[in-house]
Amino acid sequence: MSELVEYMQSLGERAKQAARVIANADTGAKNKALETIANEIETQQSTILEANQLDMEAGKQNGLDAALLDRLELNEERVAGMVEGLRQIVALPDPVGEINQINSRPSGIKVGQMRVPLGVIGIIYESRPNVTVDAAALCLKSGNASILRGGSEAKNSNQAIANCISAGLKAAGLPEEIVQVVETTDRNAVGELIRMESFVDVIIPRGGKGLIERITKEARVPVIKHLHGVCHVYIDDEADKEMAKSIAFNAKTQRYGTCNTMETLLVSEGIAKDVLPELAKMYEAEDVELRGCEKTCQILPNCLEAVAEDWDEEYLAPILSIRVVDDMDSAMDHIHQHSSGHTESIVTSDYSKAMRFLREVDSSSVMVNASTRFADGFEYGLGGEIGISTNKLHARGPVGLVGLTTQKYIVLGEGHIRQ
Numbered sequence: 001m002s003e004l005v006e007y008m009q010s011l012g013e014r015a016k017q018a019a020r021v022i023a024n025a026d027t028g029a030k031n032k033a034l035e036t037i038a039n040e041i042e043t044q045q046s047t048i049l050e051a052n053q054l055d056m057e058a059g060k061q062n063g064l065d066a067a068l069l070d071r072l073e074l075n076e077e078r079v080a081g082m083v084e085g086l087r088q089i090v091a092l093p094d095p096v097g098e099i100n101q102i103n104s105r106p107s108g109i110k111v112g113q114m115r116v117p118l119g120v121i122g123i124i125y126e127s128r129p130n131v132t133v134d135a136a137a138l139c140l141k142s143g144n145a146s147i148l149r150g151g152s153e154a155k156n157s158n159q160a161i162a163n164c165i166s167a168g169l170k171a172a173g174l175p176e177e178i179v180q181v182v183e184t185t186d187r188n189a190v191g192e193l194i195r196m197e198s199f200v201d202v203i204i205p206r207g208g209k210g211l212i213e214r215i216t217k218e219a220r221v222p223v224i225k226h227l228h229g230v231c232h233v234y235i236d237d238e239a240d241k242e243m244a245k246s247i248a249f250n251a252k253t254q255r256y257g258t259c260n261t262m263e264t265l266l267v268s269e270g271i272a273k274d275v276l277p278e279l280a281k282m283y284e285a286e287d288v289e290l291r292g293c294e295k296t297c298q299i300l301p302n303c304l305e306a307v308a309e310d311w312d313e314e315y316l317a318p319i320l321s322i323r324v325v326d327d328m329d330s331a332m333d334h335i336h337q338h339s340s341g342h343t344e345s346i347v348t349s350d351y352s353k354a355m356r357f358l359r360e361v362d363s364s365s366v367m368v369n370a371s372t373r374f375a376d377g378f379e380y381g382l383g384g385e386i387g388i389s390t391n392k393l394h395a396r397g398p399v400g401l402v403g404l405t406t407q408k409y410i411v412l413g414e415g416h417i418r419q
Helices: 003-023 027-043 045-061 066-072 076-091 130-141 152-171 188-193 209-218 241-253 269-285 294-299 308-312 328-338 351-360
Strands: 099-104 110-117 120-125 145-149 179-181 202-206 231-235 262-268 289-292 319-325 343-347 365-368 405-412
Touching: 003 110, 003 120, 003 145, 003 179, 003 188, 027 045, 027 076, 027 130, 027 152, 045 066, 045 076, 045 152, 066 152, 076 130, 120 130, 120 188, 130 145, 130 152, 130 179, 145 188, 152 179, 202 209, 231 241, 231 328, 241 262, 241 269, 241 343, 262 269, 262 328, 269 294, 269 319, 289 294, 294 319, 308 319, 308 328, 319 328, 328 343, 328 351, 343 351, 351 365
Parallel strands: 120 145, 120 202, 145 179, 231 262, 231 343, 262 319, 289 319, 343 365
Antiparallel strands: 099 110, 110 405
């Protein structure tokens, strides 16, 4: 057995043992650990930022693109967001042990369901060091042990954060093995982790399309995933024009390198000439490159002509595809064909259209008169998220505490035997 295999197996064995402890830990102990982690991150902010600066400098030298560097970077505001996310999770109800749907059966027994942890969760992610905090905290509060494998580009940031997590677990009297950060940067560690079905109960990958496809193909452990985020905003011909411009602008430019950023704007032909020229000026001020269909290019002479691949592209960059459509049905047809199932939004003042859009668009988040950038566990009140799942099983949309648990049937009897 190679040294790497032995190392990964040892992580798995320790995680499996720690999973029994955290599954039975009371809410007070879990919350104490989380609060201590939050305090440690505040105290160690300068150390974390210094470690992140090392990663940023190495990333620039290694030619990481602007989107990846944006995800990698930490600053005081993002560190404060990590701390706030931890304290939100502390305030959330603990789902573990919740019993519901108790029904009395004709035999006299009572049957219900109890919410329980998944066990050991392996999380594989790229660039974003804040995922280390979100993943550890959500797994901990939901009673799961976790093995975290961050990208090599964030190794210094992740280790600085891991030290804070270890301190929090120790302060709460919980095993430090409940959260383990893979220390090796060997890429083969990922291959080992996704095949450790004896120790790992589920894998959650967060990263680029290539990473997700590889893990989906090679994993022997169940995977909760999303491939990519091709998100749409549709401006209906009955939309409030100022609202439409505000939402379409924010959905694209508030942040480029995220999976909930709008990549394609669909505009009803009846309103296109009124909103697109003004929107184009707003995008131009932010240096957003526009690629449009034939009708779009007729309205916007400076717009580049879109090619077929543009409608399926997750740019994660200041590039936007625009298509002028006949009506809402045409917009939904486009979404059905090109969406990745992540997030879609309609801007309209027509209630019936809004309700149709909500019912008929089959994505993990569907919105009315709101920016796609709200498709986020933190914004949904989940206290952060471990990822956004475009699966239909077992979890869908932002995966928070409840998404990291499952249910088992429980039966309550008083000496009942089956006749």
